[in-house]
Amino acid sequence: MLHLWGRLSSINVRKVVLSAQVLGLDLPRSDAGMAFGVVNTPDYRARNPNGLVPLLQDGDFTLWESNAIVRYLCARENRLYPASLKERFDAERWMDWQQTTLNRASGPAFVQWIRTPVERRDAQAIAQSVTATEPLFALLDAHLAQQAFMVGDALTMADIPIACEVHRWWGLPQPRPAWPHLERWYAGWLAMPTSRGVLDLPLS
Incomplete structure (x- = not known):
């Protein structure tokens, strides 16, 4: 029923693959984007008019x-998707922040x-990317000093995009400050067998 299009070199595809692995889903994947092409074909554009990855298909x-x-996969499996309305929107808030704030700050250094x-x-x-990004990781570190995960004491969907951002930033050949609480949280991710094949990949 499920199929994913996208290359693993994409942070956005890694988020989905990591989600599927944590949820224990069988998610076949087809490489698409950049050197793999596919995204500009009429068939793909009919399903994703943006011509970007990832693209998920679940039946029709x-x-x-x-x-x-x-979010969809977590809600579909009724796991990592907070039942409490306030906790759910706390998770939603961090996911939006990852995409609109952290990713925009960190992306230029990765590209370079x-x-x-x-x-x-x-x-x-x-240098501009580092200047914009380091305060955001310091913010995460301060947040995780107060709790085990992004939303309270249990892993939720909010932790997944942040983990992929940390993987990308820490894979860059540049120094970084010590963020002990963020490092503790990320070490927990790396200890999970379901993170393998995603958070242990070299950047490309």
Whole structure:
């Protein structure tokens, strides 16, 4: 019933794959995007007019936008999806913040370090990205000093996009400050067998 399109080099695809693995779902995946193509074919565009990845198909239902897919899978399986209205929207808030704030700040450094040839790399763009991103990770560290997970004392859907952001930022060849509470939380992720094949991948 389920199928995913998207390449694992995409942070947004990694979110969905990590969700599926934590939920214990069988989620076949087809590479798509960048060198793999597919996303500009008429068939793909009919299902995702943005021409981006990931794209989820569940029977005759298709869904795009990575955090929406994470929410859908968690709600579908009735796991990691908070039952309490306030906790659910706390989780929603952090997921939106990841996409609209943290990802926008951290993305330029990733693009420069990993996707840009050395001779074209923009050191100023990296520095600006670091300046914008480090306070956001400090915010996460302060938040996780107060609780075990992003929403209280249990893993929820909110932890998944943040884990993928940490994986990407910490994979960059640059120094970073100590964030002990964030490091404790992320070490817990790395100890989970369901994180393998996602959070242990090199960036590309």
